[in-house]
Amino acid sequence: MKTVKAPIGVEGPGFFATSFDEVIGIARANSLWPLPFATSCCGIEFMATMGSHYDFGRFGAERLSFSPRQADVLMVMGTIAKKMAPVVRQVYEQMAEPRWVMAVGACASSGGIFDTYSVLQGIDEIVPVDIYVPGCPPRPEQIIDGFMQIQEMAKNESLRRRETEEYKKLLAKYEIV
Numbered sequence: 633m634k635t636v637k638a639p640i641g642v643e644g645p646g647f648f649a650t651s652f653d654e655v656i657g658i659a660r661a662n663s664l665w666p667l668p669f670a671t672s673c674c675g676i677e678f679m680a681t682m683g684s685h686y687d688f689g690r691f692g693a694e695r696l697s698f699s700p701r702q703a704d705v706l707m708v709m710g711t712i713a714k715k716m717a718p719v720v721r722q723v724y725e726q727m728a729e730p731r732w733v734m735a736v737g738a739c740a741s742s743g744g745i746f747d748t749y750s751v752l753q754g755i756d757e758i759v760p761v762d763i764y765v766p767g768c769p770p771r772p773e774q775i776i777d778g779f780m781q782i783q784e785m786a787k788n789e790s791l792r793r794r795e796t797e798e799y800k801k802l803l804a805k806y807e808i809v
């Protein structure tokens with residue numbers, strides 16, 4: 633069985649010392665609670681991802697959160713109509729830091745085949761996106777791969793992500809305070 637690797641630290645008989653950043657990173661990465669914002673077919677692939685065959689629970693992510701305040705990863709799956717855009721944005725704004733966003737599938741990433749007046753041409757028009765998962769629809773393996781990349785980010789990001797200049801600039805670009 634694969635277990636989570638110990639962080640870099642100093643070891644001796646009866647003790648192990650590491651930095652707070654490392655411990656929090658491991659804890660966060662292995663207990664990310666997703667908020668599935670599924671509007672169409674890609675959501676069905678996510679249901680398969682949650683099933684026993686793919687077992688999303690292996691990543692500590694089996695607890696889906698439909699409450700933004702108790703969620704870490706916003707997973708947008710499906711076509712987002714322009715009318716729905718303010719709702720996605722509000723959900724994102726209600727999430728507490730640290731938060732991450734996955735655009736799952738072509739529609740969430742770029743509008744997909746729906747290059748029309750009524751469809752948002754990618755959720756990055758309204759919220760910052762961390763990971764894009766390609767495909768129409770993506771297979772569960774791809775969704776898992778995208779999620780594992782979010783885990784890597786969570787593990788390696790500083791505790792103070794929200795206080796970095798780069799992150800502040802990114803949010804300012806979206807006029808998110």
Ligand code: SF4
Nearest residue numbers: 673674738739768769
């Ligand atoms: S990317 Fe394809 S499968 Fe996913 S919601 Fe859009 S049309 Fe459906």
